[in-house]
Amino acid sequence: xxxxxxCHFGIGAxxxxxxxxxxxxxxxxxDLDRVRGVFSRPQHKLSGRSYVDxxxxxxxxxxxxxxxxxxxEMASRAMAPKAILFNAANTILAQGAxxxxxxxxxxxxxxxxxxxxxxxxxxxxxxxxxxxxxxxR
Amino acid sequence: MNTITKPDLGxxxxxxxxxxxxxxxxxxxxxxxxxxxxxGRMFDAADMVEVSQAHxxxxxxxxxxxxxxxxxxxxxxxxxxxxxxxxxxxxxxxxDLNYYDPLGQTEAMANLERRFxxxxxxxxxxxxxTCINYQTxxxxxxxxxxxxGDTGVVIYSNSVCGARSNFEGGPSALAAGLTGRTPRYGLHxxxxxxxxxxxxxxxxxxGLTDWGVLGAVIGRKAGSYWDIPVIEGIERVPTSDEIKxxxxxxxxYGSTPLFHIVGVTPECETLADVDGNRLTAExxxxxxxxxxxxxxxxxxxxxDVVVFAAPQLSLVEMRQVAELCQGRTIHPETAxxxxxxxxxxxxxxxxxxxxxxxxxxxKVLQGTCFYQQYAREIGEANGWRRLLSNxxxxxxxxxxxxxxxxLASMEECIASAEKGEIV
Numbered sequence: 001x002x003x004x005x006x007c008h009f010g011i012g013a014x015x016x017x018x019x020x021x022x023x024x025x026x027x028x029x030x031d032l033d034r035v036r037g038v039f040s041r042p043q044h045k046l047s048g049r050s051y052v053d054x055x056x057x058x059x060x061x062x063x064x065x066x067x068x069x070x071x072x073e074m075a076s077r078a079m080a081p082k083a084i085l086f087n088a089a090n091t092i093l094a095q096g097a098x099x100x101x102x103x104x105x106x107x108x109x110x111x112x113x114x115x116x117x118x119x120x121x122x123x124x125x126x127x128x129x130x131x132x133x134x135x136x137r
Numbered sequence: 138m139n140t141i142t143k144p145d146l147g148x149x150x151x152x153x154x155x156x157x158x159x160x161x162x163x164x165x166x167x168x169x170x171x172x173x174x175x176x177g178r179m180f181d182a183a184d185m186v187e188v189s190q191a192h193x194x195x196x197x198x199x200x201x202x203x204x205x206x207x208x209x210x211x212x213x214x215x216x217x218x219x220x221x222x223x224x225x226x227x228x229x230x231x232x233d234l235n236y237y238d239p240l241g242q243t244e245a246m247a248n249l250e251r252r253f254x255x256x257x258x259x260x261x262x263x264x265x266x267t268c269i270n271y272q273t274x275x276x277x278x279x280x281x282x283x284x285x286g287d288t289g290v291v292i293y294s295n296s297v298c299g300a301r302s303n304f305e306g307g308p309s310a311l312a313a314g315l316t317g318r319t320p321r322y323g324l325h326x327x328x329x330x331x332x333x334x335x336x337x338x339x340x341x342x343x344g345l346t347d348w349g350v351l352g353a354v355i356g357r358k359a360g361s362y363w364d365i366p367v368i369e370g371i372e373r374v375p376t377s378d379e380i381k382x383x384x385x386x387x388x389x390y391g392s393t394p395l396f397h398i399v400g401v402t403p404e405c406e407t408l409a410d411v412d413g414n415r416l417t418a419e420x421x422x423x424x425x426x427x428x429x430x431x432x433x434x435x436x437x438x439x440x441d442v443v444v445f446a447a448p449q450l451s452l453v454e455m456r457q458v459a460e461l462c463q464g465r466t467i468h469p470e471t472a473x474x475x476x477x478x479x480x481x482x483x484x485x486x487x488x489x490x491x492x493x494x495x496x497x498x499x500k501v502l503q504g505t506c507f508y509q510q511y512a513r514e515i516g517e518a519n520g521w522r523r524l525l526s527n528x529x530x531x532x533x534x535x536x537x538x539x540x541x542x543x544l545a546s547m548e549e550c551i552a553s554a555e556k557g558e559i560v
Contacts, residue, residue, distance in 0.1 A: 008179070025392075029534065030534050042536060043536065062391075065307065067306065069199040069308065070199050072201075073200065073202075089179075090304060090361070091305070091323060092304050094179050094180070096308070098172050098175040
């Protein structure tokens with residue numbers, strides 16, 4: 001039995017992976033040690049956790065235009081998340097996803113995506129369809 | 138004009154845009170418009186809007202080898218295929234090529250910077266290297282559609298100038314330069330410029346840092362790119378530098394692209410102009426401002442580096458710092474960096490401000506901004522952990538870069554640099 005979550009159509013190709021969830025916000029500049037592939041900002045709810053190849057599920061994006069180039073740079077070293085899901089993306093993260101060919105979706109019909117998805121859930125993200133499937137529930 | 142609607146993209150394109158998408162104007166413009174259509178579709182743009190300027194954030198730390206190579210591919214194309222179509226300028230660089238070894242920046246970092254600058258110049262981009270272009274280059278005007286990068290530039294231009302820009306990350310600003318347009322979504326549309334949150338300020342800001350703290354509190358409360366604050370209770374018109382610090386902090390803490398101040402900013406003569414009269418006011422009290430400052434206080438602790446940046450300093454700020462430095466000497470175990478655009482650097486040198494700051498023992502960097510210049514690596518190279526600044530924005534950023542940041546006024550920052558500990 002799979003749980004299907006509808007969202008706005010997004011960016012990037014379909015991807016499957018494991019969720020890493022926090023009711024927190026996201027900036028590649030402010031929050032990450034991009035060399036080591038971990039959240040480095042001490043106040044971040046995922047501080048110390050690796051984001052590499054995970055599907056990040058966060059509330060929204062924070063300031064920082066740099067995140068657009070940074071997603072591309074991280075993807076070039078295979079040190080990027082597989083996808084990022086937001087309640088509300090900002091323009092920068094969407095632009096960065098487009099350049100990095102990273103899947104990104106936001107605006108979920110059923111409410112707060114950081115509550116709908118749990119860390120460890122297996123997800124299928126289909127941005128072209130505006131659909132995220134939790135395959136383990 | 139004949140237009141074509143692309144059903145698969147949901148956007149209406151002009152013949153020129155169709156030609157770009159078909160590759161008739163070369164691969165750079167084809168990439169650019171394709172990128173813009175992807176983003177425009179995600180945000181429900183109906184069509185494109187022509188822009189008068191583009192401004193690109195692209196420091197080598199963010200770009201990496203991948204980003205520099207990406208732009209170099211376009212720079213290698215014939216001139217007519219890759220020259221930007223509108224005036225396009227740049228945000229601060231990551232390496233001051235006149236002063237990088239003493240900071241602990243490497244030749245590899247400098248070479249990445251040199252390659253990127255050379256590529257930009259081939260594209261016809263003007264290397265202004267500034268995040269205060271609205272004070273130094275060519276401010277946009279009311280209703281002017283632009284494609285600006287740097288959140289501080291965008292929030293100031295939208296709010297204070299009444300221009301229309303989304304946050305355009307480096308790739309999208311480059312795309313806008315190449316196509317001369319941007320997808321018409323977000324802040325280009327009236328409906329996204331109306332207030333969604335209403336704040337009443339009870340405590341009047343005094344000085345640049347107070348304005349930054351106020352912006353940070355409102356940004357944090359507003360919370361997302363799609364929330365637009367309208368602010369009441371401000372009893373005097375802020376200076377350009379004050380509202381610059383306020384906006385930069387608001388954008389940093391909240392991803393906020395636009396704010397209105399009743400009776401001050403051009404789209405908001407009255408509360409009703411931005412539909413603020415329909416919203417319930419939330420109070421911003423002195424206790425909110427104190428709560429934001431609390432994690433950034435460290436009186437009595439040794440300070441490793443004092444930084445004036447984020448945003449870069451205007452000529453007026455350069456004079457203020459220079460005057461505070463007069464007749465004083467920095468503590469031997471403390472460093473001080475001051476970041477300003479090349480255009481201001483030249484004026485400040487002519488007027489003697491740079492000399493006053495450097496006689497004190499500080500260093501004036503041109504065309505960079507501290508947090509965009511490999512902040513983690515230069516911190517590690519110099520053993521800097523305790524950083525002090527009057528910028529509410531920069532103390533928000535640098536925690537993730539291994540610093541323990543503290544916040545104080547410009548006057549307190551200079552006094553702390555002199556004493557070697559936070560006063």
